[in-house]
Amino acid sequence: MRNTSRFPALRLSRRVLTASLAVGVGLAALAATGAPAHAADDPLKVGFIYVGPIGDYGWSYQHDQGRLAIEEEFGDAVETTFVESVPEGADAERVLTQLAASGHDLIFTTSFGFMNPTLKVASRYPDVMFEHATGYKRADNVSTYAARFYEGRYVIGVIAGHMTESNVIGYIGAVPIPEVVRGINAFTQGLRSVNPDATVKVIWVNSWYDPGKEREVAETLVAQGADILTQHTDSPAPIQVAAEKGIYAFGQATDMRKFGPEVHLTAIEDNWRDYYIERTRAVMDGTWESTDTWGGLSSGMVHITDYNDVMPAEVIEAAETARKAIMAGELHPLAGPLKNQAGEVVIPEGEVPSDAALLSMDWFVEGVQGKVPE
16 A cells, blocks of 8 residues: 555645644555544535646646635635645545545545546545536536636637747647547637638647656647647646747646746636635535536636737737637637538537537547547
């Protein structure tokens, strides 16, 4: 058995973890104790498990900002814990078991690959409430939530279409799941809505967070002619490459402008704060129930950060027009006609893909160079 020294130490924001948990007491022993019932006069214990470090300045960083928002909102009425850099799979199940067995009332599991471990642990701890980000499997004590990031990616695609000179955009892909694929497609649709000659080159990193690989892929894309970089990976390495090469880039999950102030055009920012506060309050007042939430630009879960001053006024206007149309329900980033890479119509003109179709998207639209691995 591996203990928690396998990861950065389990961290407690307001109190120090007990030594037995911090050094990774055997999980069988922990499980045998069961999760103690939450008493009204005790702080609500809320746990988080992150796939990357909170210092990634991307995905995990933004989830941790949501955790901090819970503390700010509820003060001493809550006690929050987080575990960072947890691999998806068996390691996640072990960490989740530790959190559930140590008395946590609510646990947020913040990566797609945590889905099955979350369901397994939740079945053993029916009195603990679980919230899984970007998944689709639920249970009586498991909710799911995600954001429609593809809406924001359409907007930055519009910007890229106006700002590119080479008509080649480099896209650093993380893991080839539908969330990432539909984001690439939405970006491409936005791009080609204003610049039909532009193309998107995709190279996969096969990791959510790997600064070294992200840098290597970014440099490769620049060498292949890309004059704008975008990413669905979590480190600021691509922004730094863009700054070094003197080309433009977009941030991922959070505002990354400090890593390239002159080249960072804008970013798709994830906002989990309101949702985390709402779900924590629901546990505290006894109204929590299993739900599925998929918010976008109109709900505030997806936000476009401030535009760089290097962008001409007409480009900002085009981006804002697209953003506002999406928020008003007048524009769907992946509405038909939508063709695949072979030029075949997959979504006919006038049709909007269902959520089920979006959640299972495993093909690229026309204009994307690259493959979705099988």
